[in-house]
Amino acid sequence: MKLDTIIAPIDGDLKKFEVHFRRALRSNVGLVDAVVRYIVKRKGKRIRPALVLLAAAATGGISEGTFRGAALVELLHTATLIHDDVVDDADTRRGWPSINAIWKNKVAVLLGDYVLSRGLLLSLEHNDIAFLRSTSTAVKRMSEGELLQIQKSRQLRNDEETYFQIIGDKTASLLATCCEIGALSATEDPDIVARLRSYGENLGIAFQIRDDILDYTGSATALGKPVGGDLKEKRFTLPLIHAFGKAPSSERKDVLRRLKRGVGRKDIDEIHRFVDRHGGIAFAVKTAEDYRDRAIAQLDLLPDSEAKRSLVDLADFVVSRKK
Numbered sequence: 001m002k003l004d005t006i007i008a009p010i011d012g013d014l015k016k017f018e019v020h021f022r023r024a025l026r027s028n029v030g031l032v033d034a035v036v037r038y039i040v041k042r043k044g045k046r047i048r049p050a051l052v053l054l055a056a057a058a059t060g061g062i063s064e065g066t067f068r069g070a071a072l073v074e075l076l077h078t079a080t081l082i083h084d085d086v087v088d089d090a091d092t093r094r095g096w097p098s099i100n101a102i103w104k105n106k107v108a109v110l111l112g113d114y115v116l117s118r119g120l121l122l123s124l125e126h127n128d129i130a131f132l133r134s135t136s137t138a139v140k141r142m143s144e145g146e147l148l149q150i151q152k153s154r155q156l157r158n159d160e161e162t163y164f165q166i167i168g169d170k171t172a173s174l175l176a177t178c179c180e181i182g183a184l185s186a187t188e189d190p191d192i193v194a195r196l197r198s199y200g201e202n203l204g205i206a207f208q209i210r211d212d213i214l215d216y217t218g219s220a221t222a223l224g225k226p227v228g229g230d231l232k233e234k235r236f237t238l239p240l241i242h243a244f245g246k247a248p249s250s251e252r253k254d255v256l257r258r259l260k261r262g263v264g265r266k267d268i269d270e271i272h273r274f275v276d277r278h279g280g281i282a283f284a285v286k287t288a289e290d291y292r293d294r295a296i297a298q299l300d301l302l303p304d305s306e307a308k309r310s311l312v313d314l315a316d317f318v319v320s321r322k323k
Helices: 008-024 030-039 046-060 064-088 099-125 129-155 161-185 190-217 238-246 249-261 265-277 280-297 305-319
Strands: none
Touching: 008 030, 008 046, 008 064, 008 099, 008 305, 030 099, 030 280, 046 064, 046 129, 046 161, 046 190, 046 249, 046 305, 064 099, 064 129, 099 129, 129 161, 129 190, 161 190, 161 265, 190 238, 190 265, 190 280, 238 265, 238 280, 265 280, 280 305
């Protein structure tokens, strides 16, 4: 099933969200407004606001607060992407020139700060304190996850426990926040809110594991980026971590030697064969499916609805996607 089909029940609400999002970014400063227009023009799939809207629709109904919450998480996500491109010295984002490539780093950093501040002010103006608490937790976790990943890459080592801590903080925390905010905007039942947050957390972990698998098995054409990026960055993700635990010492030493000197195309191909030979891909696929099942189980107490079915289908989609 395609993503567009999964989120079809909230198509109209996503269009309303776009109005809220553009309104939240308005500025009287010409340069800010020019960059903002560029941001809006190059929009992605809007999966995070879609999660907010689906969570609300499945737990009580979409309200004005839901749109504010969706705008808040998308503003936060946009700010982090802008800053990430500066940190990574990236020239493109989703096939478009990055903001730092067009307007240079100083403008990009300040624009990222502006976008984040607009999200915070939007919530403060409407006293959405619970939204702010949730997003502040996500920002803290995302930052810690990125820094821990950098630390482990420099040390050329990782283990399963640390890997799950990294992807839980880096990726799952924001999806958990999306689902929590959607539920908070629709219900006062703390059990339902907690379950939707858990759904988002497990969904995010499954999503990131699938992402890490695709860096081994995907095609550059489908992904829109070269495969083997994690190895070039010396990142130990789940397929490689599992293979390391199964392989003999001599093979592990060979992989480490290749990573230390910097991998080329032949090194990447050899490490891919190493990972596949020792069951790393199969193990990661099974683990992603386990987290998908955990996510879906959190929805059991919700009444049947189009939105609930979309959340189930989305969990299936993240572990089967090709890009």
